[in-house]
Amino acid sequence: MDQIFKALANKSRREVMDQLFARDGLTLNELCENASFSRQGVSKHLQILEDADLVVTHWSGREKHHYLNPMPVHEISERWLKKYARRQMTAVSALKKNLEK
Amino acid sequence: MDQIFKALANKSRREVMDQLFARDGLTLNELCENASFSRQGVSKHLQILEDADLVVTHWSGREKHHYLNPMPVHEISERWLKKYARRQMTAVSALKKNLEK
DNA sequence: ATAATAGGCAACTAAAAGGTTGCATGTCAA
């Protein structure tokens, strides 16, 4: 869980994910074309995304293809975010109540 | 957006949020009681959560009360996570398709 | 008025993150 949050906490990595969202299955080199930093930089980010299971890979010869894995995102959404987002009404009203004092 | 992701990317901060989830409106000192580090540590985390607008505060005399703000969490869920979680079916099937080659 | 209490600010440190360069390895194409 912590790993997923950490992986998502970086803009460059989210941009990589955006690229994969636009076109899934890109190789490292393809991803580098639109990146603002070196291949090794991209590679490191991909590794972190892979470790967090946000990205799944598949080798085809000497090419490594990258695919988004929506499962962990879904899990964070279900197990964590919903908990806090749900409280929307009660929390805001509690705050208001308190401010009125 | 980046600020929110970064704020959420730390376990200690998520624990602080958990505490506020359990009981909203806690003061800094009250939050310290269950924390594993110094008051200044907690204070810094609260500041980061506040900067990300994940926590809203309210002074009452010399006491600062802290409240969860579910809005940014909700926004991340709506604007970002849904985008990726939605792709669940298509992505998994695409991966399978590719693996079969 | 004074002491205790709640919190803030600033400087410092250690560790982690984000990025780089250089070199090694495995696969494909001529």
Added chain:
DNA sequence: TTGACATGCAACCTTTTAGTTGCCTATTAT
């Protein structure tokens, strides 16, 4: 079989992060 191409690995550097300690300020209670 040799050269080019796709990627990996490791060392290094710089900035950020997470946490500390020490001291200052404001509010409350006696």
